[in-house]
Amino acid sequence: MSSSSRCVNFLSICIGKKKYSGKMAQAVMTPQVQDAERYFTLVSGHRIPAVGLGTWRSGSRADDSVFNAIVEAGYRHIDTAAEYGVHEEVGFGLQAAIKAGIRREDIFVTTKLWCSDLSPNRVRIGLNNALQELQVDYLDLLLIHWPFHLKEGASRPPKEGEVLDLDMEGVWREMEKLVKENLVRDIGISNFTLKKLDNLLSFAQTMPSVCQMEMHPGWRNDKMLEACKKNGIHVTAYSPLGSSDGGRDLIHDEAVERIAKKLNRTPGQILVKWAMQRGTSAIPKSTHLERIKENIAVFGWEIPVEDFEALCRIPTQKRVLSGEELFVNEEAGPLRSVADVWDHED
Ligand code: NDP
Numbered sequence: 001m002s003s004s005s006r007c008v009n010f011l012s013i014c015i016g017k018k019k020y021s022g023k024m025a026q027a028v029m030t031p032q033v034q035d036a037e038r039y040f041t042l043v044s045g046h047r048i049p050a051v052g053l054g055t056w057r058s059g060s061r062a063d064d065s066v067f068n069a070i071v072e073a074g075y076r077h078i079d080t081a082a083e084y085g086v087h088e089e090v091g092f093g094l095q096a097a098i099k100a101g102i103r104r105e106d107i108f109v110t111t112k113l114w115c116s117d118l119s120p121n122r123v124r125i126g127l128n129n130a131l132q133e134l135q136v137d138y139l140d141l142l143l144i145h146w147p148f149h150l151k152e153g154a155s156r157p158p159k160e161g162e163v164l165d166l167d168m169e170g171v172w173r174e175m176e177k178l179v180k181e182n183l184v185r186d187i188g189i190s191n192f193t194l195k196k197l198d199n200l201l202s203f204a205q206t207m208p209s210v211c212q213m214e215m216h217p218g219w220r221n222d223k224m225l226e227a228c229k230k231n232g233i234h235v236t237a238y239s240p241l242g243s244s245d246g247g248r249d250l251i252h253d254e255a256v257e258r259i260a261k262k263l264n265r266t267p268g269q270i271l272v273k274w275a276m277q278r279g280t281s282a283i284p285k286s287t288h289l290e291r292i293k294e295n296i297a298v299f300g301w302e303i304p305v306e307d308f309e310a311l312c313r314i315p316t317q318k319r320v321l322s323g324e325e326l327f328v329n330e331e332a333g334p335l336r337s338v339a340d341v342w343d344h345e346d
């Protein structure tokens, strides 16, 4: 949305001892016009905003980032995870935004079950912790963060015996119950392979609505995108700018920079828009207000086909997040290599 399509009020909100201040952006375009571009519809019938705020590595700035993203920049989707250690900060930001007048039902909150909660008897505990820390009484989307079961407090990389058997069917059944009880509106997956997706679909009674995967022009991950599309599963692109991990500097990629200059946009906007034009939502992370605003200024324009295709031809396809540090134990296994993590599909 361009700044000319907004009217602005200044506001100041107190949550506990902290004051949240900002300029409140209010859309003045008709809702129908905004919605067509701003949302994707999930298999459940619910809608997911096309752009969300990532919170990995946001640390103590997560509360201000969330508040500013919602109130000042117009975001309606916040992506977080128990493992990011920022649930409480995200909760403060959400509460401040709600106090500022944004309705809870207009904000899409995604979080993820960490690997130590991936057993049937831990799913509800993980959910309850998330609800309490985020100060919400339901989640819009609960994802399996990574499809591996780790012992509580597992080392990185895991020691022998710290990667446990995973009862995926049992875990999914428990997640399905959370949907029936209206504690979670949609359930989904992340970091899955074709093999793991096929297995899940063989027993799922409630379809995964969303699959979150690393996706950017440096790791297109076309196979998973196609498989998800075929099964009606919406894909969210994580690390759409090339990752907080400093892994792939797409912001300074020659093709991205050239196209940004040609279209009079920023590299960040080109990368987010590329994700959207592939039919995926994207969750760029930033703790800087100007970048938060920049990354969502992606509506009302398109990347022309030839430039979109040039971005799809960027060579050196490589994951940034391989999962090696999290799950691989070369000597003891059960995952002895990155190839094992991804079922030898890359
Ligand atoms: P991103 O691809 O979003 O990149 C974030 C990095 O880019 C940060 O260093 C940020 O710095 C910088 N940045 C942000 N905007 C701009 C801009 N406009 N111009 C230049 N630099 C910019 O990385 P993430 O890996 O964080 O992915 C996004 C989100 O996806 C995560 O935060 C998390 O919520 C989710 N995720 C999910 C995973 C999963 O396993 N399901 C795995 C990884 C991520 P700064 O903050 O200083 O602006």
Ligand code: 1BO
Pocket (backbone or CB within 6 Å): 056, 081, 083
């Ligand atoms: C440690 C978790 C990886 C980012 O989602």
